[in-house]
Amino acid sequence: MPPPVFRFAPSPNGYLHLGHAYSALLNFDLAGASGGRFLLRIEDIDGTRCRPEFEAAIYEDLAWLGVTWETPVRRQSEHFAAYRDATEQLSTLGLVYPSFESRAAIALLVAAKEAAGPWPRDPDGAPLYPGTAKAMSAAERERLSGQGLPFALRLDMAAACARGGPLTWNEQGEGPGGETGVVGARPEAWGDVILARKETPTSYHLSVVIDDALQGVTDVVRGVDLFWSTSVHRLLQQLLGVPAPAYRHHGLIRDDSGQKLSKSTQATGVRELRREGASPADIRRLVGLP
Numbered sequence: 001m002p003p004p005v006f007r008f009a010p011s012p013n014g015y016l017h018l019g020h021a022y023s024a025l026l027n028f029d030l031a032g033a034s035g036g037r038f039l040l041r042i043e044d045i046d047g048t049r050c051r052p053e054f055e056a057a058i059y060e061d062l063a064w065l066g067v068t069w070e071t072p073v074r075r076q077s078e079h080f081a082a083y084r085d086a087t088e089q090l091s092t093l094g095l096v097y098p099s100f101e102s103r104a105a106i107a108l109l110v111a112a113k114e115a116a117g118p119w120p121r122d123p124d125g126a127p128l129y130p131g132t133a134k135a136m137s138a139a140e141r142e143r144l145s146g147q148g149l150p151f152a153l154r155l156d157m158a159a160a161c162a163r164g165g166p167l168t169w170n171e172q173g174e175g176p177g178g179e180t181g182v183v184g185a186r187p188e189a190w191g192d193v194i195l196a197r198k199e200t201p202t203s204y205h206l207s208v209v210i211d212d213a214l215q216g217v218t219d220v221v222r223g224v225d226l227f228w229s230t231s232v233h234r235l236l237q238q239l240l241g242v243p244a245p246a247y248r249h250h251g252l253i254r255d256d257s258g259q260k261l262s263k264s265t266q267a268t269g270v271r272e273l274r275r276e277g278a279s280p281a282d283i284r285r286l287v288g289l290p
């Protein structure tokens with residue numbers, strides 16, 4: 001049996017906090033305990049929010065924590081071609097369509113829907129895409145893209161679910177409602193998710209699925225806030241013909257008021273704690289690891 005492969009996949013859009021430290025150390029410990037490999041992946045597809053100094057800080061903070069990883073590190077911004085190919089593959093299956101509405105126009109459409117009655121929201125609480133772009137004629141699409149308008153490439157969720165069939169995943173941790181073991185995927189709860197945009201030829205969902213597959217990741221260990229995203233990941237894996245890893249969603253580290261940690265709260269930043277004299281062992285204790 002090849003060794004299991006774990007990964008920690010931060011976005012360099014801020015400094016690491018205790019929640020990241022917990023996730024990184026948990027992955028690293030699980031890899032060590034199982035004779036597995038540990039990979040670090042930099043999820044830097046968002047060119048407007050990701051910054052080189054945050055990436056440098058990730059390497060520095062993880063090394064200080066005692067985490068070691070294989071090199072070269074995969075940086076998503078260097079692999080847009082692979083994500084484009086995947087979108088192309090889904091497009092060939094007739095599962096992708098462009099939508100041209102701006103974010104502001106979508107917000108107006110949602111407001112109109114909500115004025116008429118309840119409008120569904122995704123598991124993160126965002127309203128589902130209410131637009132009609134799926135029904136647009138090929139000629140109209142040509143015309144709008146010919147004008148150079150920005151667009152988002154969306155997954156036709158109904159068609160994708162029909163093709164993908166019922167899907168499950170193996171959950172070794174626990175979902176927000178205590179879900180564990182064999183969990184039924186519910187990708188339809190997300191509506192017609194965005195796979196790529198004109199200015200960024202990928203999305204979180206697409207690149208995470210491609211990279212986990214290309215890197216041979218066998219065990220995805222990440223925060224429970226991403227639990228229901230796994231539904232979309234399972235569907236994309238099925239459509240693209242790549243294997244499904246096992247999943248273990250872990251609890252989130254919360255601040256004293258019970259809030260989820262954010263990259264902008266200094267109090268729980270790994271660098272701040274270190275500057276105040278905390279040791280790597282103190283950080284482990286703070287997040288409840290041996």
Ligand code: GLU
Pocket residue numbers: 009010011043208221222226
């Ligand atoms: N890049 C994601 C984040 O920083 C994590 C992706 C994942 O573990 O699937 O929240």
